Amino acid sequence: MSSHEAREALSPGLARRLLALVAAMLVATVGVFALGARADAAPIDGAITNLTITNRDGTPVTGPVTPYQALRLNGTWSVPDNSPAGSTFTLTYPDTLTYDGGSLTTPLKNAAGDTVATATVDLSTHTVTFTLDDYVTQHPRGITGGFTMETGTNGNIDYTPGDPVELEFTGSVTPNPSVITIEVAPRTERPNDGKATWFTAGYHGVGSEMQSVVALSKGHSGEVTIVDHPRQGMILTCDRAPEVFAAATLQDDGDIPHTQALVEGVDYTYTCDTASNTASYVIAQADPDLYYDVSFFSTTNVPVENLNSGHYQNDATITENGVPTDVTGVATVTGIGGQADANGHKVAVGDYVWLDTNRNGRQDAGEAGIPGVTLTLTGPDGKPVFDIFGKPVNPVTTDADGKYSFPNLLPLPAGEHYTVTVTPPAGLEPTTPSVGDRAGDSSTGSAESVDLTADGDDDLTLDFGFVPPMVSVGDYVWFDEDADGRQDTGETGIAGVQLTLTGPDGAPVTDVTGAVVAPVETDADGTYLFPRLPVLKDGEHYTVTVTAPEGYQPTKGGVGDRAGDSSTGRAASEGLTTGGSSDLTLDFGFVKTPPTTPPTTTPPTTLPTTPPTTPPTTPPTTSTPPVPPTTGQTPPTRRTPPSTVTRLARTGAEAGGLAAIAAGLVIGGVALTRLRRRQH
Missing domain, CATH: 2.60.40.740 (Immunoglobulin-like)
Structure with a gap:
């Protein structure tokens, strides 16, 4: 049955009912379109600028173009902030140009693949209409883009060979009209296939x-x-x-x-x-x-x-x-x-994770960032966050310089904040937090942003410092007054005693700051400490060796528990396999060295010797008969030789003096011996 025959076969009543149904459908359709239209969408004047003509590969056109030469039209566009979705702007190209594309509708997308606007070509009117997509509702700022149109000259071009030809573009262009001048060469020959x-x-x-x-x-x-x-x-x-x-x-x-x-x-x-x-x-x-x-x-x-x-x-x-x-x-x-792009009202947080070499909780010059550290962002409710593009904000990792950033975040009402949580890098632990201002301090575990309520706000002070875990050993050298090998109440420390630290391999130790650990001395209370030491593996130990103070010798070793006993010469640590641990039981007690007494020698007692008394020898007397005096002459006088009398007198005195001296020496020696015995 033909359509004409079908129409004649319809009864009048059925026809009227069908017409009413069609009318109702038309009304409903119009209503749907009316409801779907955006009342605030409107044409945008002057959006298109910078129109140029190039070859298809984008290179400049040099010399005259020929009819049907393949060309490209280029332009940029931008619209005011907060332009509503559905708003349009147009480009009308002259009929001397062709549209050489197959598709009449093309989305203009941003780098993330979101459609910002759609371009539609009307071949009958030589018009390209650009329509803003719903994307601009959530991203109302900086709505811009660029476009190209594959074109070429055609047989309708009216020109005098060798003369310039003006190509006029109208619509939402600046200036309006926009004119591009080209030179067209005649093509009356076809030299090649x-x-x-x-x-x-x-x-x-x-x-x-x-x-x-x-x-x-x-x-x-x-x-x-x-x-x-x-x-x-x-x-x-x-x-x-x-x-x-x-x-x-x-x-x-x-x-x-x-x-x-x-x-x-x-x-x-x-x-x-x-x-x-x-x-x-x-x-x-x-x-x-x-x-x-x-x-x-x-x-x-x-x-x-x-x-x-x-x-x-x-x-x-x-x-x-x-x-x-x-x-x-x-x-x-x-x-x-x-392409096209648009920005929402956005804020950002960041930005640094570093190795706090000197462990002072501050970001000091020369301290390096830590790469590859994972950070996670949550919102005021503790839940994952979506960015201004409606996409989930995934965890990020720090770059080679220790920097990180969470950009394109939605502003928050006053009093609400974003929170960044850090995953501690392996083998490190947080440094001291909240030292000084926010710009240079550190947070532990997580950090909360300040208010970010306005477009462009950011908080780049959510920083995290880390240090290698460390341990320490110490701590006491004392005078063990009662020599019992225990640290008793009232016994005092010995100041100025030198102690040396060596590692598990017996070599000097390098601390967590990279410095070689030097020997230390006890303070006024007898305490000492080797801090900032690297954590040890199971079964490893640090060894402290003490230099005995002058006049002292070690007390008894190993009496009672480690906390109050003494070691002799050296002591090995225990534990120290986790950061923050310490072994302060490496103690050394000393007693005074007894004085050394030289052996005592008693000199033999010698009494003075009196030489035997020898009676004086008197020469025998010879009787001489008296001589009668001679007149005028005195007779000689007989005398005893003085030498003999004097020697005898001196010899007796010397014997008595020697006896007195000998007796004094004996008495002094005995007294000295008794005195020494009392002292000991």
Whole structure:
């Protein structure tokens, strides 16, 4: 039944009911569209700027362009902050340019893949309309972008060869109109064979048809074979014969008038193979005085809007007298290209994790950042956070300099804050927190931001310092007054005693700051400490060796527990396998060294010796008869030799003196011996 017959078969009542139903559906449809429209969306004037014409590869156009030369239109755009979704701006291009894209609708996306705006081409009015997407609702600031349009000059261009041609653009352009001047050269000759490929406009939104024209120059004679081969998924339309045109002269635009078919009587053969996706057109006898255009067609059932963006290639081989010549044409699917971006009202937090070498809780010059540390962000409710793009904020790691950042965060109401939690790096522990101002201090475990209520606010003071874990050993040297080997109440420390530390390998120790541990001395109370020592492995020990103070010797060792006993000469630590631990039981007690007494020698008692008394020897007396005095003469007087009398008197005195001296020595020796014994 034909549609006309079907209409006549409807009863009047049924027809009225159908009409009422259709009307109701139309009203409902209009209502839906009315509800879906954004009342605040409006056209935006002056959004498009910086229009330029370049070659397709983006290089500047130098010299005159030829008709049908492939070109590219470039431009930038921006709209006011808080422009609502659905707002539009337009570009109207002159009819002397073509739109060479296959797709009429193209999304303009940001680097993250979000669609910021959509460009739609109206071929009938030569207008591109840009429409802001819902993305701008959450990202109302800095809405900008750039675009390209694949274009070219066409046969409608009105020009005098060699004269400049003004291309005028209108719509939401600044200035309006915007004019680009080009120079167009005549193209009355076709020196070489070539190929042109494009998507045909009549198939937009239905399917994707691509037309590929092999253009032959003059001079071909004899048999000429043209083999066409589309690529990228385009399939030859084998049931559609090639369109062939020929002419002896070209139009000013360099094209053959496609108003006359190939001259009748020319012998040609057309074959098409779907398996190999190739078509062959053979001219049995080409006329060297004619130009030829041979058009092949290929298609796909996928609408061009759904094709992968980029270029679709069509190859052809022209063979004459056994010599092949390859030509290639490329069709562009995405005629409109470009990018866009927009920013929300955003805040940020960060920014530093470092090794606190001097362990003072401050970020000092020369202290390095720690790379690869994981940090996690949570919101005021302790839950994961979504950024201004609506995407979850994942944990981040510090870079090579120890820096980190959580950007593009939503502002929070006053009194609410973001929290950053750090995962401590292996083998390190937090340094001292909250030393000094926020800009240079450290937090332990987590840090909370300040208020971030306005666009652009940030808090880059959420920093975390770490130190290697450390242990210590010590701590006492004392005078063990009662020599019992225990640290008793009232016994005092010995100051100035030197102690030396060695590691598990018996070598000097390097502390956690990188300094070699030097010997220490006890303080006024007899205590000592080796701090900032690296943590030990199980079974390892530090050893402290004491230098005995002068006048002392070690007391008894190992009496009672470690906390109150004494070690002799050296002591080994215990434990110290976890950071913050210490062994303060490495103690040394001393007693005074007893004085050394030299052996006592008693000299023998010697009494003075009195020499025997020898009676004086009196010479014998000889009796001499008296001589009678002589008158006038005195007789001599007899005397005792004085020497004899004097010697005898002195000898007796000396013997008594010697006896007295000897007796004094004996008495003094005895007294001295008794005195020494009392002292000991």
